[in-house]
Amino acid sequence: MAVIELNGLEVRLANRVVLESLSGKLAGKAVGLLGPNGSGKSTLINTLLGFHAPSRGTAHVFGLDVRQQSRQIRAGIGYMPENDSFIGTMSGIHFVRYMAELAGVPAENALERAHEAMFYVGLGEVRYRKINTYSLGMKQLVKLAQAIVHGAKLLILDEPTNGLDPVARQRMIQLIREVRDAGDVNLLISSHLLRDVDETCDEVLILKKGRVAAICNLEEERRANRRFIELETVAASENFGEAVRQLGCECASFPGGRWKLVMPESIEIRDLYNIAAQQGVQIRRMNYRRDSLEDIFLNAMESKLGVARVGV
């Protein structure tokens, strides 16, 4: 089942169309939500949470309709907002416990779960301090703690590394990866930092002016990148190309000893070195195609709207 399914979703706010005809299925374990400012990322998140009602079309989270079943959806979601959103006069543990109880965790378990969540995010030592006294990084972490405390099925993280220094950012990315790999939780991560999404997500939804610019399965994209190789050689003749083709690769030669190969799954890089050694060919440089998330993003931004799947 798709984690998030959009069918012609349109959202109007203050008589302005903010999201228009969004369609697509997102089934990745960790989905990145990318787009420039004002592209509708936050509006999409708010719609999934039931804060904004769709004016047309539908959106489903785990098969539940956001219009009809927003309470059930919210029961299974952990949300970490972008900006400060906490009760500053409460201690960290008190706040996380409060949020756990709001999410439906029985009162007798909520405190224990809050302790676990605070230790998990690394705030165990400061859990009795008031949140107002926390640093920016700690505030981000306490927001993450309250999002995971009730064992959500879907974590929505809105700019989780916003305002963090490099060390804190790395810590947050590491935590997100751990959360992703630990249980059966799915993630939806909205960020304008491509690197964050690249490091944590296996699928991206790119929005542009309130419409889907691209949906890209990063895992498949990475696998495809690993199969496409560029070589720079010295003394490579057509025999080298023939030998490589006999391995099962597609290849083409270019002036200056440059070759481009598409390798089947069964072929290893070592096989290329063996052929080169047998034929006395020097491999001076070997590059995987680097169609990075940045390229995907820029292509999506340059393309006309309505272009959908990339790399699938």
Added chain:
Amino acid sequence: MKYAAADLWSSRITNVLFFLCIVPTLISMSVIYVMNNDVIRLLLSGGSNAAAPKIAIDERFFYGMLQGQCWPALVLTAWIGPKLIAGDLANDALPTILSHPITRLEYVVAKLTVLAAFLSAITWVPMSLLFFFQAYMSPQPWAWAHIHILLGLLVGTMLWIALLSLLSIALASWVKWRIVATGLVFATVFVPAGVGTVFNAVMRTTWGNLINLPYIMVTLWRRLLHVSIPAMFERYELPTTALLIALTCMCVLCAMALNARIRAREVVRG
């Protein structure tokens, strides 16, 4: 709700105000006890039956008590009402709170319930207890003959509690600083009252009292408890329907203010 209540009780000022609000009840209870105990009355008057203090425990007594409890309730509301949601709004906690399976209506109702429970503890609960205390202490059958007092007390205080709760939460939701919100609660009650009085004087009318909340409430309480006023003042009275419509309008305005403000996300227009 339990978090909101615990937060309120954690304040020393709240505790002090709460117990000050109980003081009129204790005084009234003492009066009821004394007025129903001939021995103590005689002792107080030095043995003379004629000089013994005599206060009738009737509509007027409970009307005075109602005012003695309800105006301190305004002070308590002005203090604790803003405190209930100021913490949530100061750091924009609403998106986080409302991302859980709780609706905006449930959130507001929970806050109002906490406030109403607080105000109940100093208004209709002690007054009802005093009513039953008087019924118990009275040598003659008293309760049934004065049941309209109990009903008047309940309806009068419920109206006041509903209005105060809505007013303080609605005002606090629009003001970031709690102390300003406290001042605003008082201002909203008394400034229109002054304006209404000026309007009455200038226009030679009494309809300006429709924005005079103290007037509206005192008049309603008096009518609910069947307390009469001198005939010469009756021509200055406004009809009950008009007073109730004015109260309803105030409540609707408060509800609209809450609806506009208690949101997970603000929609910026333009």
